Amino acid sequence: MVQAFENSRNKIHPHKFLLYVAIVSISMMFAAFTSAYIVKQAQGNWLEYSFPIHFYFSTATIVISSFVLHRSFTAYNAGNEQRYKQFLLLGLGLGICFVVLQYFGWLALYEKGVDLKGNVSGSFFYLITFIHVLHVLGGIAALLLAVYHAFSLKFKVTASRRVKLDLVTTYWHFVDILWVYLFIFLLISK
């Protein structure tokens, strides 16, 4: 496929550009959720509740995981094999932690009496966070692939592997930032 890109116009790799466009599109979906949230809230009949502590921890986890993966990427570019592998693995672990924390967060919220089936404000919370987790799982699948490559292939800094790693980490930063946005949104507008 290399040859098709020799005439690429921008400095940015076409696959990365594809990712950016896809990110815009995914963001639109969450924009729709949050706008629907605002519209519905304005109509009243809205249950207010406070978040279980899990969600604060999960937020911290995913933010840290983003930094870790960034370090892994820079280590790869610098040819530092060990750092690259360590941080990649750590990032994956933190990512999985995030999902687990979300899950326990949901359970805790349910314990508090906020039910998916009950007031729409709760339904929104579960649905939005669930769809977000689906996107995180996509990122985890990509990270698994990256880890597999990192450990099964002989270490070498090549352009095509750098692009792939770049794609994975960029997507991960996106689901991270998306979560931070959703979290702050849900926090201030509940």
Added chain:
Amino acid sequence: MANVTTIHEDDVLINEHGYNDHFHDHHHGDKYQTNFLTHYVFSMDHKMISKQFLITGMFWALIGAAFSVIFRLQLGFPEQSLAWIKPLLGKWIVIDPTTGVGTLMPEFYYALVTMHGTVIVFFVLTAGLSGTFSNLLIPLQVGARDMASPFMNMLSYWFFFAAGIVMFYSLFVSTGPFAGGWTAYPPLSALPQASSGSGTGMSLWLISLILFVISVVLGGTNYITTVLNLRTKGMTMWRLPLTVWAFFITAIVGLVSFPVLASGFFMLITDRSLGTSFFLSDIFISGQALDRVGGSPILYQHIFWFLGHPEVYIIILPAMGLVSEVMSVHARKPIFGYKAMVYSLGTIAFLSCIVWAHHMFASGINPLISNFFMTFTMIIAVPSSVKVFNWLTTLYRGNIRLNAPMLFALGFVTMFISGGLTGIFMASTPIDIQIHDTYFIIAHFHLVMGVAAFFGMFAGIYHWFPKMYGRFMNEAMGKMHFWGTMICAYGIFWPMHYLGMAGVPRRYYSFDAFESFKHFSEMNKFITIFAIAAFFFQLLFIINFFYSIWHGKKVKSKNPWGANTLEWTTPIHAGHGNWPGNLPIVHRWPYDYNKDEREFVPQHIPLQPGERSDGEH
């Protein structure tokens, strides 16, 4: 970059001015397909994928049209026996045991209307139109070997295909397909027990359309990236043909609006299966209040139309692009107001995202909000008129070839004018409250979107068929197809305006119970007869299409229409990679027709000394 590639004799021009992109240096990768499966089925060649989109679209068009004939029979000739289609429709036709008269079940009438709309809007006029032509023309006209990601492009088709399979399957479930209208408003769509199609039928409808949204997003991402990243040397944005501009803008609109629809669908799914109440409130079933409270069906309408209105422009913009190109080529004149055409496409696309509530004037939304939407809806008429003006001016004193593609392009303009004018009436809230959900609406959007977009598509097919298959379609049959369809389309939809103004509501199974609509029965017969005729004219097209693939007149030269765009610089049967040897370099805009005594000057011909370049300034 320094390597020199082999010279192909038939491509002297491209090679002389060629742009070396190393196409021949790397013989690895997916480019060289060998077996049947990778060539015809899981192809990654955009040209093959475009044919797959087209033929799948035609399949669905045939189904959608057949549905409309059946429900038109019910509307036009309610007493006639439909026993003869029982072998096809099975238990949806009920035969009276004493008289032997077969009648269409009301539930199935609604299912037919719903499927007609869904299938034609999404599968035919979205996938079949922009899928086909974006795939065919974007890489060829920007001078690229293929899409940015051929793999994603293949996936885009197969998701569309899977969406089709699921929808097709839903036609055969025992309770029937979804029957609550193509807009799938709750509660009919949110409560599985609401009507016969609301159970399994609706679940399959949702699955199908979510697959479809994925297909659109995969495709659109690719189209945008290809246009921005893979244009050949010299192909600046202001040298892009209007087709590519239209596909590009369409893809952007699709990417911002389809995901919103997906989010609405997710909410609908949880309402249906997990007991949430996003869209449900105050529902009584046989006197019993449902315990689902707090939701708002209007919220669904907002979400749906936030996609729904841009969607109608997703359908029409590619048709506008095709028409602009076809018209310029066959009028042998530069398109009038090239930049105005681009800006109006952009303006329409932008405005289309902020007018959705004009579909909801009768839903009880705040009149102040209605005024906002009324204003912006009317403003859309401005860029639309700019386009119409420019098409007409392009024709003025042109050297017009009245062949099939050109006829359909002209037909597009008349349909767009007739249907667009009624839009302005409906945009006015007081008038809309009277005519909302009547046949006036049906007439409006079938002319402006349905027929017009089909005409744009036909113009494109007749024009680019030689590029796709290396043969021409039969011209005489093409003309017959045009005149037949044109006359029938007005025969069907013109009278509907009168029905609508008299208040005849859309989506009704029968009007027996309404004394005031009795006298329209003759008009309904008239419409139905034209609908049946229109259907047969489309069969003519399908026969022509498939006959011509194998037996049409062969294309002898690379550029049979004398067009300027790059797709006509490839070999008649281009392989994967499009150009043998180097990619062409672009030196001018695509509309140099009848310039300085030259009939036409393709884009890869360099400017002569002292020649002024048009279009870009």
